[in-house]
Amino acid sequence: MSSPTVGVLLSRVRVEEKLLLEELESRHVPAKVLDDREIVFELERKPDIGVDVVLERCIQHSRALYALWIFGIWGIPTVNSFEVADICGNKLLTTMRLIRDGVPSPRTRVAFTPESALVAAEELGYPVVMKPLVGSWGRLISKVNDREAAEAILEHKDVLGTYMHSIYYVQEYIAKPGRDIRAFVVGDETIAAIYRYSDHWITNTARGGKATKCVVTPELNELCVRAARAVGGGVVAIDVLEGAEGLLVNEVNYTMEFRNSIDTTGVNIPAKMVDYVLSVASVAAR
Amino acid sequence: MAKCPECDADVKVGVDAVKGEIVACPDCGAELEVTETRPLALALAPEAEEDWGE
Numbered sequence: 152m153s154s155p156t157v158g159v160l161l162s163r164v165r166v167e168e169k170l171l172l173e174e175l176e177s178r179h180v181p182a183k184v185l186d187d188r189e190i191v192f193e194l195e196r197k198p199d200i201g202v203d204v205v206l207e208r209c210i211q212h213s214r215a216l217y218a219l220w221i222f223g224i225w226g227i228p229t230v231n232s233f234e235v236a237d238i239c240g241n242k243l244l245t246t247m248r249l250i251r252d253g254v255p256s257p258r259t260r261v262a263f264t265p266e267s268a269l270v271a272a273e274e275l276g277y278p279v280v281m282k283p284l285v286g287s288w289g290r291l292i293s294k295v296n297d298r299e300a301a302e303a304i305l306e307h308k309d310v311l312g313t314y315m316h317s318i319y320y321v322q323e324y325i326a327k328p329g330r331d332i333r334a335f336v337v338g339d340e341t342i343a344a345i346y347r348y349s350d351h352w353i354t355n356t357a358r359g360g361k362a363t364k365c366v367v368t369p370e371l372n373e374l375c376v377r378a379a380r381a382v383g384g385g386v387v388a389i390d391v392l393e394g395a396e397g398l399l400v401n402e403v404n405y406t407m408e409f410r411n412s413i414d415t416t417g418v419n420i421p422a423k424m425v426d427y428v429l430s431v432a433s434v435a436a437r
Numbered sequence: 438m439a440k441c442p443e444c445d446a447d448v449k450v451g452v453d454a455v456k457g458e459i460v461a462c463p464d465c466g467a468e469l470e471v472t473e474t475r476p477l478a479l480a481l482a483p484e485a486e487e488d489w490g491e
Contacts, residue, residue: 165458
């Protein structure tokens with residue numbers, strides 16, 4: 152059987168996309184770049200775009216979401232699915248799925264007004280963390296140490312403009328040991344993990360956190376695979392906090408960045424991802 | 438080689454550069470996008486927007 156053609160839906164060719172394209176090329180897998188800035192979806196009919204599976208690598212959540220929805224309607228398999236992007240792109244939906252499936256996560260409250268959000272923060276006990284429901288790279292995430300800070304942050308959020316800032320997601324603050332864990336799940340396996348160290352409470356490597364290898368213990372593997380399944384499965388990166396009572400899943404990312412994790416872990420992450428994409432195409436072709 | 442649209446420095450990219458690839462200007466650090474490979478053309482990469490990320 153000839154190899155399926157992999158459509159790579161992307162916005163920019165970052166290090167990750169280049170590695171994925173190189174991996175496809177090295178295996179002689181036909182690849183077609185679908186630039187989300189140029190693509191036009193003619194909704195009335197499914198076009199022959201000449202791909203058997205789409206690997207979504209958009210930098211913009213909204214573009215990824217709607218493109219995945221359309222591809223799904225057209226019966227073109229995608230990695231990840233619309234469902235996974237929808238859930239992971241929204242912290243509230245993610246948290247609810249984790250709770251539904253019994254995956255430990257920080258205690259979280261959601262409120263719709265600054266006043267009720269303040270009540271939620273007081274009830275959780277300071278410090279708390281306030282996060283926009285949609286967003287990444289640790290942007291606009293606030294650690295709120297007391298009531299006065301909470302009032303200030305809530306006032307700022309109220310005037311930020313977009314309605315999403317008026318959905319208040321308030322979470323207990325987990326005192327981390329100067330690091331958190333980023334684990335990479337592909338299908339039913341946690342293929343690799345790193346510690347992200349930072350003197351700052353935000354440990355994202357996009358924000359300067361330093362990466363070292365983290366051994367994937369059976370406990371970590373099981374937790375992360377459960378978290379991945381809770382959001383719909385596929386290729387996801389799980390952010391895990393080491394709480395006093397055990398590991399907690401903080402977030403699940405569906406267009407995972409891994410440039411700092413290949414050398415650190417010794418795992419060829421793009422190769423594992425391509426394996427998975429090809430397996431999805433193979434299943435769909437049956 | 439092409440000029441950085443931000444600071445006019447000479448920017449070199451690898452021979453395997455592809456359209457859409459992001460490179461950094463060695464002088465000013467600006468994020469640049471390869472908009473053409475032959476001949477090489479660079480443009481300032483777009484600024485991050487609210488829904489950017491993983």
